[in-house]
Each structure stands twice: as structure tokens, then as C-alpha cells.
Amino acid sequence: MTERQTAEQICPEIHYKKDRDRVTITGCYGIDGNLYIPDEIEGHAVYGIGPYAFSDGGEETDCVYLSPDAAYVGERHRICTDEVEEIRLPGRVGEIGRYAFYRCRNLRKLTLTDSLLDIGGGAFTGCRLKEAEIHFYRGEKSALKSIVDEIRFAIRAILYYHGAHGGVQTARILFPEHYEEAVENTPARLLVTEHHGSGGYYRQCFFNHELDYKKYDELLPFAVTEEKEETVIELVLGRLMYPFRLSEKSGSAYKEYLHGHMEAVGRYVAEREAFDEIRFLSRTGCFGARAVDEAVRRASELGHTELVGVLMNERQKLPAGKKKTFEL
Template sequence: MWEKRSGQICPEIHYKDTNQGIVITSCYGIEGQIILPDEIHGVPIVGIAPYAFAENREEEEGVSVWEHEDASLVGKRNRICGTSVTEIWLPAQVREIGRYAFYRCRNLKRLILSDSLLDLGGGALTGCHLEEVEIHFFYGERCCLKSIVDEMRYAIRTKLYYENGMAQVLFPEHYEEAVENTPARILVTHHHGAGGYYRQCFYDRKLDYKKYDELLYHTVAEEQPDVAAELVLNRVRYPYQLSKAAQDAYEVYLREHVEVAADVLITAEDIEGLHFLSLGNYWTPEALEHAVKKATEEKKTEVLSFLMNEKHRCFPKKKKTFEL
């Protein structure tokens, strides 16, 4: 699962040697999709320096330069930082991310890392709009996910690869609003969205799935139906540490909102997810008809083809019979 293709590795890396291992100070290349090697010259990369990917940061003195074996094939290289960064795949043994390491990387959408990292440096993701996080577990179930979601008020979709299974978890958006109570001369903080509750589902840096699953009612009450449907689909499709009681509650919601779930999957062009609805016998004639119409409107040709086949398979038209 954790396999980085040699040709995709960042062509030029500036770094410092420490007693613990290598710390990356900056990267150079032509693409914002940065895949970092796990080691340099046989020495593991253990850290990302403060402000490493922030704009307007002067290069440190006394750094070493490593070039990938295919670096000569890459054209003019520029420092990859700020808005040019779109995705980062961190080294497997990174244990420290310096403060403001990704400061104002506004276009950073995806982060891939391992459970070697348990905490982020202060303000590491300040100014980012991270959307997807993928974590690979090698040592247990502790990781830095709480640090990440605490810094992001936006919705974050996570894929968690454990030794004995995989989970896909949504943390909905949330934000706080200070409203002045003029007569009392105080500010009252209002919380919006169910995401704040889900960001509290951690204990000892582990995601508490039982607590997470108990919050479905908050999502139904405070979020749009498509958010609730996506959250439910994730847990039912990837039932890591999912109790029977929680599964039953999710199943009830999904069967009552299968049309909304289909909309989410169609928009994402997730044919595997639509196939999951078929395998679980979630479809009704009305829901499939709705899905076909949705796919037609959004011009999702491949999705539409799948849905038409499912419509004929699940609910074939009865042959007309004639009596003489």
C-alpha cells in the first residue's frame, strides 16, 4: 500500500542532517504534487523544517542538496511552496512537522502520511484548505489526525489504512460565530455544524469509533442530507470497528435516504459505491429511476450506463401476455 514510484519522487530536496535523521528544509521541481522519499543516502527522513513550504522564506545556510537520479530529465526547477503546493506525500518515518511548515499553502488539498507522526507543529496548516487526508498505520492506532482536524474548520475526508482493515471517515465542516448580547454586554459563541462534535472523538491520539458512531443524530439534525448520506455511506461501506447497533442505525438511515446517497455517489462518479447499493439491495424502483435521471442531467456517461444495467437487472419490465 505504501509504495512510491521512483519516477514520481521530488527531483531536488534541500535538507539538514541531525542526530535523529534528515530534516527537509525545501523542495524544488515543476509540479505541486510533492512525493518525498522515505530516506536520503540510506538515512531516514524524520522531520520537515519550520516554514519549509511557506512562501517568501529565504533559503537556510548550511543545507545539503539531494537530487533524484532522474533529476536531469526535469526542466527548470522552482521552489515548490505556497499556492503552488497541491498534494504532499510525507516520508514514512517523519516524526516532526515544524511550526508553520505549510503556512498559506492555500491549494494544498491532499496529505498522505504514516502514524510515525503524532503531532503537528504550531500553525503548521495555517492558511490551508486541506480536503483529504490519508494515513497508513504501522505501529498501532495512534496518529496525528486530531491535530489535523483541529486546525481545519472545513470538511475533511480521511482514509485510514490499519494493519487489519480500512476506514473511511468524514469530519463535517464547523465554525464558531461570536454574537454580541448588547443588553448583557457580553459575547456569546455560537457553534455551527456537527463537525465540532466529531473533532472530539479522540482518546490518546486514537479515533474513538464508538463515540463517532453515536453522533449520527447531530449530523442528521445540523447538516444537509448529502453530508449525512456521505458520512453514513463511509461507515457502512468500510465498517472498521463498527458495532451492530451502530450499523443498524446507519442502515435505517441509508434505506430511508437512498436517493440522496445515490446523488452523492453519482456526483463523485463512484461506480464502486453505486455497486455497493446494488449488493446491499438498497435500491427501490423509484430510487433507481431518480439516479438514472440524475446521471443523465450531470452527463455522467459511464455512471448512466451502469445504472441502466442495474435498472434492467433489478427491476426488469414484465413481459406482456395476451389471452385469446
């Protein structure tokens, strides 16, 4: 058991099947939907998540593991479907079975590594996963495309690229929502499929299990045309604050977008109390007077007093005589 694992709450009761030295999880039992699965169970590596493991399908199991704290946990029950909220998968998991998370409608966050490349059919059907955190140790291949292909709603990916000597580079990527709609063309007696949202384009930015950052960044015009301002601002700030594989040309395009939407940027940081984003915008000279003034106005309306104080301090930093301009 690693130091990291002992510091977190391990799922108190885990059902699994064992094949030689590999363990496949078939079900988790506990009292809440935040599930932390250890890397090893009784000396055997956790390699897979079985079919229907967190859905309401039938469970096939051979063994039961009880964590050291299981005796102190109240009456346990199977955690599945609507109860599942957050899952940390073991670092060596290389397979997720079909319909493993079927109808886990409240699953917010999934943490995994680049050991996982293949996901069974329908694994995330009926899910509204909001965030996928992936740790890379072997390169840039992962199961991210398989995940976002099954989630039509907006999903955020936090990607950590671990270097050989302990350094970590981070990317924060937004895949906007998208959906298809069948519209009847009555005169022609045809059904025409219409696509909504730019998320469909962004979900095509992969090659051989790797995210193509250049292609992703080139899609900004589609997001601007089809998404709300706050969605584009989130996407743009994610790329600028965590510029993994970001070219100078694309970085300039993102900054130009912020320049043209200062009031919207101000509302965005105020409504989300986005202190990190404010610090970034200030540090890089991208927080113009129009953005600050709008942020102060909106934060005051919402009663975010601490944020108003921070913003007033930012306003004082603006050079005299230039408080109505913005410079990249």
C-alpha cells in the same frame, strides 16, 4: 530506495538539515506541486519536516539532494504556499515543525504514517486540506487529531491498518466542516460564540491519539440535524463500505438513514458518478427503486450516459412486484 519510491516521481531537489543520521526537510524545489519525498536521503532516514518548510518563511538549510532525474527537470524553483497540491511524507517522519504548511491553500492531500504523532503549532494554518491518508503499522495512534483540529473545512481521512501478516483493513472517515462565530448580544453588551456544523463534535472523537470509532458513530444524530443530506450520505456510506470498528447497532442506524433518504441517495451517486457506491448499495440490497429511479433521472439530466446504462441494469435486478419498496 524502495521499489515503491522508484516507481513514483521523487522531488528533484530537496534541501535539508542533517543531525547525525537523521534528516529534516527544509525546502523542496521542482516544477509542480505534487511532492514525493523519499524515505532516505544519501543513506540517512528522513525524520522531520522543518518549520516553514512549505511556507514563504525563511529557509535554513545545510545540504542539497538531487534526485537521479533532476538533470532532466527544467528550471526548478521552490515549491511553497499556493503551489503545494499533494505531499507524500516519508514513512519515518516523526515531526512536523511549526507553520510547515502555512498558507498552503491548495494542498489537497497529505499521505503519512503512524510514525508521526506530534505536529508543530500552526502547521496547517491557512490550509484547506481535503484528504489525509494515514498508514498504521504500530497500532491505532496517529497525528489525525492534530490535523483535523487545524482544518475547519470538511476533511476526509483514509486510514489503512496494516496487519502483522500483510492484511490491510481500511476506514473512510469524514469530518464535516465547522466554524465559530462571535455574535453580539446588544442588550447585554456581550459577545456570544455560536458554533456551526457538526464537525466540532466529530473532532472530539479522540483519546490518546486514537480515533474512538464508537463515539464517532454515536454522533450521527448531530450530523443529521446540522448537515446537508449529501454530507450525511457521504459520511454514512464511508462507514458502511469500510466498516472498521463498526458495531451492528451503529451499522443498523446508518442503514436506516439511507432507507429514509432514498431520493437523496440517488442524486448523490448520480452527481458524483459513484460507481463503487452503486455496486456496494446493490450488493448489500440497499439500493431501492426510489434511489435507482432518482439516480436515472439525475444522471440523464447531467448527460452521464455510461452511468445511466449501469443504473438501468440495476433497475432490472429489482425483484418483480417489489420495485417500489426498500428492504435493509
